[in-house]
Amino acid sequence: MGPHPAVAAIRLAVRRVLHDVLNDHPAPEASPHEPPPSPLVLVACSGGADSMALASALAFEAPRLGIRAGGVTVDHGLQPGSDLRAAEVTLRLRELGLDPVESTAVTVGREGGPEAAARDARYSALDAAAERQGAAAVLLGHTRDDQAETVLLGLARGSGIRSLSGMAAVSGGPGAARRYRRPFLQLDRQTARKACMVQSLPVWDDPHNADPAYTRSRLRHEGLPALEKALGKGVVEALARTAQLSRDDADALDAWAGQAESSVRDAAGLLECAKLYALPPAVRRRILRRAAIEAGAPAGSLFARHIEEVDRLITGWRGQGVINLPGKVVAQRQGGRLVIRQG
Numbered sequence: 001m002g003p004h005p006a007v008a009a010i011r012l013a014v015r016r017v018l019h020d021v022l023n024d025h026p027a028p029e030a031s032p033h034e035p036p037p038s039p040l041v042l043v044a045c046s047g048g049a050d051s052m053a054l055a056s057a058l059a060f061e062a063p064r065l066g067i068r069a070g071g072v073t074v075d076h077g078l079q080p081g082s083d084l085r086a087a088e089v090t091l092r093l094r095e096l097g098l099d100p101v102e103s104t105a106v107t108v109g110r111e112g113g114p115e116a117a118a119r120d121a122r123y124s125a126l127d128a129a130a131e132r133q134g135a136a137a138v139l140l141g142h143t144r145d146d147q148a149e150t151v152l153l154g155l156a157r158g159s160g161i162r163s164l165s166g167m168a169a170v171s172g173g174p175g176a177a178r179r180y181r182r183p184f185l186q187l188d189r190q191t192a193r194k195a196c197m198v199q200s201l202p203v204w205d206d207p208h209n210a211d212p213a214y215t216r217s218r219l220r221h222e223g224l225p226a227l228e229k230a231l232g233k234g235v236v237e238a239l240a241r242t243a244q245l246s247r248d249d250a251d252a253l254d255a256w257a258g259q260a261e262s263s264v265r266d267a268a269g270l271l272e273c274a275k276l277y278a279l280p281p282a283v284r285r286r287i288l289r290r291a292a293i294e295a296g297a298p299a300g301s302l303f304a305r306h307i308e309e310v311d312r313l314i315t316g317w318r319g320q321g322v323i324n325l326p327g328k329v330v331a332q333r334q335g336g337r338l339v340i341r342q343g
């Protein structure tokens with residue numbers, strides 16, 4: 001008898017991603033003296049159902065493909081006893097056969113709110129662990145439900161299709177463009193939970209996930225259920241599909257803007273307002289955003305409203321003065337040229 005369908009589903013999702021990792025990291029030439037080192041794949045595990053299911057599938061699939069499987073858990077230090085829980089998670093990962101397994105403690109700052117600060121600290125710690133261990137990839141347990149929540153959060157921000165594209169199946173960290181993989185992005189949370197249950201894997205339910213003080217938690221427990229009630233069960237799947245379609249569109253527009261940029265600059269490299277005016281707004285706004293970032297505006301603080309204001313120097317010119325952008329960057333129209341620079 002084969003494995004339970006939920007277990008088969010999580011293993012298949014992980015197997016596919018491990019094949020991709022192997023394609024990205026072909027084995028080096030074998031030396032006559034030593035076998036080639038096997039690549040290491042780490043699972044980022046909070047101890048929750050999604051990442052425990054992921055860890056179990058990695059532990060099962062990796063050895064079959066000649067991959068070493070390890071794990072890392074991050075102690076955010078935000079709750080009393082979080083160190084004990086991290087120790088327990090490392091123990092569970094070792095019991096699954098993962099090696100190396102490490103627990104890493106971080107200090108969570110305040111920048112951008114509690115959720116963003118915890119996420120930043122977590123990714124820095126995961127990057128450092130991947131570097132330390134020489135890992136070829138780090139697996140994350142985001143599911144289709146997480147993706148649906150991310151799309152809704154992006155929609156509510158009102159900042160365009162890039163923020164509707166949710167999380168990428170493959171994304172980068174410093175110096176490693178394809179470090180993070182999300183094998184469960186097409187899988188629902190229920191499947192991961194079920195896989196843990198039928199494999200008798202103990203899981204830890206993060207109290208933050210149910211805390212209504214957090215936006216994502218309210219969305220998970222109130223927003224999405226209300227949407228499902230109003231629009232039907234398929235809404236999560238539809239939102240996840242929106243993410244993929246939006247990502248493809250956003251990538252195409254980014255590429256278009258990249259190509260168009262050189263044609264709107266004069267011999268001195270300045271942006272010509274008349275040529276910018278002639279471009280479709282989506283392409284023009286991308287060029288403006290890139291120019292602001294190049295001048296030193298931090299991408300994370302540069303919002304749609306900032307770019308709209310710069311855009312009005314092109315499309316609604318009435319002699320406006322200097323426009324201040326984050327990172328002390330200023331934008332100004334001068335003699336038919338748009339100048340974006342440090343103020």
Ligand SMILES: Nc1ncnc2c1ncn2[C@@H]1O[C@H](COP(=O)(O)OP(=O)(O)OP(=O)(O)O)[C@@H](O)[C@H]1O
Binds near residue numbers: 044046146
């Ligand atoms: N403390 C942590 N240590 C290591 N990895 C983490 C930690 N918290 C989250 N992650 C990784 O990020 C993914 C998404 O986490 P998030 O908290 O957003 O979702 P979740 O639905 O609660 O996931 P899980 O059920 O795995 O905790 C996790 O599946 C895991 O891979």
